[in-house]
Amino acid sequence: MIELERVSKSYNRGQVKAVDDLTLTVKPGEIFGFLGPNGAGKTTTIKLIVGLLRPDAGRIAVEGHDVVKEPLAAKQVTTYVPDYPAVYERLTGLEYLNFIGDVYGVAKAERLERIQKWLDIFELAAAVTNPIQSYSQGMKQKIVLTAALLPAPRVMVLDEPLVGLDPRSAHQLKEMFRGHCDAGKTLFFSTHIMEVAEKLCDRIGIIHRGKLVACGTMAELKAMDRTEGGQSLEEIFLGVTET
């Protein structure tokens, strides 16, 4: 569960209002898709949720833990995949996974099982003993994803996770999303791919200039749209983000 209550965040001492009075709740078992034009405030919102940024105003809680007041408790139940996979180039993939397992306190048996499962799915098993330096961009992204899955967190937050993945890996990732949430967990991700959001998400939020301009299930979004042709998510998106 992720709760944002009247959250605001601006950059450059208030000159750029990146997130403006945002209120949003993502319930357990829900896949939430976060859409919006470039520069709308998606990454900023995500960084606020995972504690990389502090809100200027408002309250954010993950699984009931306030991310500012109880950061460690919130972090313990959350994992995050950034939009750009910057990872320790000098460690091997396996060393990185072990590091993440250690800091999240994942016991050996679970660690082994999950690592093997995801390495197989992402076809990384052969590269895992090589330094991350030698990975392609997509492989780096997959090792970050594997690391995020390793603690089997209650909440996963991902910033444009599908960018750069090949079709097979993207497919596997979407399957994983479904499985994760069927187990009663929460998933929040941003994307620019309309079909993915439409097919995969239980609920969708569209942010524009820092404000949430639409939010709800596909059915709710369609009902909200007053123009007649507005039946696809793309048309709805274009409608609510005009000007």
Add this chain to the structure above:
Amino acid sequence: MIRAGGAGGGAGGGAGSGVSRFRTIVTVIRAGLRSNFGLATVKHRLFKEKKDRWLVWLIAASFLGVAPLFYGIAVTIQKVYGVLKPMGQEWALLSLGFLAGQFLILIFGVYYIISAFYFSRDLELLIPLPLRPSEVMAGKFAVVVVNEWLTVAAVVLPVVVTLGVVSRAGPGYWVNAALVYAALPVIPLAVVSLVVVAMMRVVNVSRKKDALILVGSILLTVLVLGIQIVLGKTAGGGGPETSAEVVAKLFASPDSLLNRIGVFFPPSIWAAKAAAGGFTAKGLANLALLWGVSLGLFAGMVGLAEMLFYRGVIGLGETTEKKRRLTRDEMSRRVTSARRAKAAIFGREWKIMNRTPIFLLNGTLVAVIFPAFFVLMATVSSGGGGRGGGAGVPIALLKAMASANPLIVTLATALFMTVCGSLNGTSSSTFSREGAQFWISRVIPVAPREQAAAKFLHSYLVAALGVVTAGAVAAIFLREKAVHLAAAAGLALAAGVLLTVVGMAIDLARPLLDWTNPQKAIKQNLNVLLAMLADIGILTAAFFGVKALIKARMGTGATLAVLFAALAAVSAASYAALMRFADKRYPTLGSNL
């Protein structure tokens, strides 16, 4: 025209006339200097954003703090000058100064050259440009030369300036000294470059490049030092001589001492004679010799670069490990069982530091190189002594002192240990080194204070390593008593906590996280310099404290005990403060990575 990398042989006539080629070189050099010394950013931060203003004051204050040290050096030089002058040996000091500078350049040159030539990220931008390999390398070389001017200033300039003032030198001295200073780094660096470029050509075709680079650069350094020592010894002429004879020989004719010292690296003789001679025929001839050899070696290096440079650079980032699936068993062994978070973070620090050559060379290895440099300088300034396996004059002197005053010995040894262990970039780049990966530290569920504690442990281990290596030198070369060594180690370990904390605090206050080239995180990181200045300030304060204790006629044991207690107390307090600072500072860092 696109010149294939490493096509070599200087084949392509390429883009235009000599004049425009010269202009390209100048442009490359200028771009290199600008991106390396980041004057634009400094200016911007100082005058536009008005951010780092306090830094100016801090640096000014630390220079004031260091001033007494330089004053002491100047006074010493003046005294020695007074002794040597009647014997016609006064310029020996000058050659010693230049020699020390050139030694420093030789020792650190290996790392500087390797990092500038092979590990700067802008190579990826430069190589596709229509430039010759030699032009790219010349640009990089210029950057290293400027770096060296700054590095050796603290060693060479006090000697040059003091001697000039004391001897009431004319303009000939100053002009020549400036020209000598300009050329000073070229010969050692060119020699190092020649060897490094050849070495990297070999390294690049091998597996395990990082390990080879490391081993290679250490071997090179040892080799360079070894050659110097052998040069010095053989030049002494065969046959056993009594020390009286040796000493008599040293002072036999004017400048004989200068020549004797310079034997270790003849360019230092030319340098000293060029400056001392001023505008006389002798001075100018030596100046010409120095510049001639410098330019010759530089030309040779450029020629070699044309053939070998790109073959060493291109593909250096490739790793050659084979891809292989682990069996279930292997996997099960390599997936560790849950360690404590602190241990995991320590392990990460350790691995990343030791696997990134630039980090290792500017951090951990300094703790080994410093003692080596000390041993070398001590044997050298004995005038090539060391014959018959015995130690040189200064070492004998130090030994004599060691038996005379246990307090001074202990303090001096502790200082030596502290310098070896703590005056490196390990602690003052500990946060910067994480760079773009700092987001990981921000999102993992580990309290900042615990992360900082793990980092402290890592930096402190390096400081302790310095204590060990310095202790070994003191035990082997100075035959110091075990009690003195133990007391010194106690003091150095206590001081090490404080200096490590100070370095970490400075880096935590203004970490450099947005680098793409690991050099920026440690070698070109202002925090490392600031931490060193702060360290010198702290050591100066400790010095005055001890002086007061001695004046108060405290006994040796009591003085040491008071100093230790004071250091331990300040260290403990500073450590606690660092933990609080980490908790406060972490949430504000690296959010825009």
